[in-house]
Amino acid sequence: MADKPRLLLVDDDTVALQVLSKTLAPYARMRFARSGTEALKAVNEELPDLLILDVNMPGLGGMDVLAALRAKPASVHLPVILVTSASDETLEATALEIGAQDFIRKPFQPELLVDRMRALLRLSALRAPNASLTTDRLRQGARILLVDDDPVAIEFMRASLAPLGATLMAAADGEQALASMHDQAPDLVLLDAEMPRLDGYAVCQAMQVDPVLAQVPVAFVSVNAEAKFETLSFAVGASDFLAKPFKPEVLLARVRKLLQLRSERDEAVSAIAAQWQELGDRRVAELVSVASDAIVSVDATGVVRLMNKAAAALFGISIERALGQQAEAVLPGWMVMGFVSEAFGLANERRRSGRGGRVFRLYRGDGAVRSVEPVVFQQGSAQHRITTVVLRDATDRIAAEQRREVHRDDVVTSAVQLALLQALASGDRSAEDLLAAAQGRVALPLNAPRLSEFDLALEIQRVQEWGLKRPVPIRLHLVLPTRTLGAMGNADNFRQGLEKLLAVAASCVTRGLDVDINCKVEEAVSLDLCLRAELADHRVVESPAWRLALMQLGAGGAITAEDAGSAHLPTTIALRLLRPRASTDVVD
Structure with missing residues (x-):
């Protein structure tokens, strides 16, 4: 029970609360409020993980509650989903601008609310403690990939997003999109569902199995507004879904929100990496320090930020000498732009194909050669990227496997010899027959x-x-x-x-x-x-x-x-x- 998120459901309609409660019971722990005043009191008593808030309520309405929450430091980052029966897109854009994370119109299918709740919690799971909601905290020079086979749709999105000042790239189909993302991961992808060659659902699935691209938020932009298509989008890993047609201000507000969450998450990743290096979290540092596998973390510039004792022994260098230095310069055989990138790419490819891990050889300065199996993790992107390489020393295991291969050959040969010797000792066959069989001159059946x-x-x-x-x-x-x-x-x-x-x-x-x-x-x-x-x-x-x-x-x-x-x-x-x-x- 403790691992379920805590939800606060706010609606003046008792029937609506009952429907929401029945829908969300398997996925969350819930509390209820029937007015805006009760909602603010419940938040002050215990901060929930997510607030689902009706807009139209007597007295203090949903927009008023949202504004009050954003004015308090304790609740400034509380994820909020606004729910309303109004179809006003201007209201949606305004709600997103003042701090709502999502906006859902009634009536809706219960499954869609569950999908959007999960997507929002997943995207908000890691946030910087000092993150701000103001637009100046958005990532500078954000890169957004627009994927649609319709040139008119691409131009409409370009015009709508122009106020962001972001770098906007375009792809006409799924294959082009994946190729572009593998060259350089974007900060956000706006993805059409129906496209030739490779559709949007397949693109999103391919992103989820790539450790780097899986961190990139995806918003589907589709003419298919039916609930089943929205459900499918979230099932393959989407963070948001927009049905065409939509107003430019709605698209702009939703993109701002996704970029904000992504920026806060990347800041949190960088903060965690800094805490590791500075031993802010001593328990994690101790676990890494005593791990039997070699662990090395480098930042986006290739500088060693974390290294444990096993890594020092593997590379034949002290931790003090390696920290703060370029990995390529101080770690023999590392080649940070070649070794790590190659290991990362091959590891992903082999995992997708079900093959075993790749073994690399490290040639140390003292002449020793070690065989290692790398596992590579990457968090963040661009200047915030942290690459952690776990190297398992496979030298002894590979040597043992080679000895077993030799022994296996010996056993096969020896079994034949043993059969010959036992046949000779028992008198079943003459020495001449056995000699002829051993020399391959005759075929002799043996027990x-x-x-x-x-x-x-x-x-x-x-x-x-x-x-x-x-x-x-x-x-x-x-x-x-x-x-x-x-x-x-x-x-x-x-x-x-x-x-x-x-x-x-x-x-x-x-x-x-x-x-x-x-x-x-x-x-x-x-x-x-x-x-x-x-x-x-x-x-x-x-x-x-x-x-x-x-x-x-x-x-x-x-x-x-x-x-x-x-x-x-x-x-x-x-x-x-x-x-x-x-x-x-x-x-x-």
Whole structure:
């Protein structure tokens, strides 16, 4: 309930209040007043988020209430929608000039009131605390794009808006309009609905998915005055709707109001950015400071205004040195007019197409190369624009993905080898047949390798117990991670192969054999067996028994088996097992 806006509905007609209450109940928390005097008292008691005010009331009318509200600092920015049964366009223009945000004529469809209420609240959501309603606070040199396929309509709007002194641009269809906006975003768009090639509704929808253009207010100007067209306009993101024909003073008043709200919002964005930099809002600054992703904000001139510790580490520069400097000069690889613009454009394009994010490489001054995934946000426009880039360091993730690709290839190859070795060990196929198949000379159907999960720590323990009973003792020293490891393979073949390998090594020493076993888990389970003893005969590593033991280890699931081949131990044997599985059982 607390997230709903607070509305004050003012009308001397009880039936009208009941209709409004029923329409707006799902969207707002409401209070009611039946006269202008009650309305002013209710505003003084609690300032609402929006006031819906009837014009024609006995005593203090809606225009009088509006004037009184604008004369008080506490309510000077209160959004007001005036409602009247009068069809006087001069009254509408006057109401907008003295401070109403919208003007709706009775009778109206309830859905339209909801649409206009939402559009106004959305446009008024962020306002500068010291914003003024006077026209001298309008954006200097505002740029307004007029979009209509009718040249007469374009000229009429030009003449109507001439008193603003704004820069007026024109487009004859939707495609021209979007191309113009992508070159430079306007401050306001007046958009016809029915146009060739790309209609106004499609243009407005395209603007909403662009983070920059989504901030630009859109007012539809259409000959289709039916309620369904107005509803559709607000559904695609419009801020206002004007039905043709209209008086020039009405268009001028509505455009002034939209520009005023846009100007106040941009001032608020700049104020927030300044507060961040000056640590006015220390909670936000602390969150940004400790964020794991690199965050950098630059203003419209490319000067670094905000930077966190992760960004300093990524770019290899201190925060103190970067703040207040041109990003292109102090941040290696930034290229503020190239890197940010390119990342911004590509990110939007990829989001619309559903593709993954683009990865950029940053070449730092110390020679390090980092791979980053950018997400770019922009607020405000022209001299008030703030660009914030969030850079996720993807270097380690990309390296891990590359290792996984290599491992995937190894697993495919090893599965074939394992099937061959198990077929040889079981006697199902002769060595000659398997050799011919491995060389690609014949096609030989093989059963899938027999895999079953086995507990690596348990199998090593069994080998340890077996080794201590040998005439020449074999002592195993196992170093495992903190969790019991499960591997995929044939546990009996693995254990028997390891036992044969150690027995062959032990047969060539006199005082026992010490074996250090180090285990690591990455994309596979890696075992390094380091044999510590003196070999009486170094040819043992080339003996058939040694090779047979390695083969049986392979049949057990050890997908690589290599030995150092040195004449003197320590000899290191590297084994890698298929498909690790880590359980949560802690090893004592």
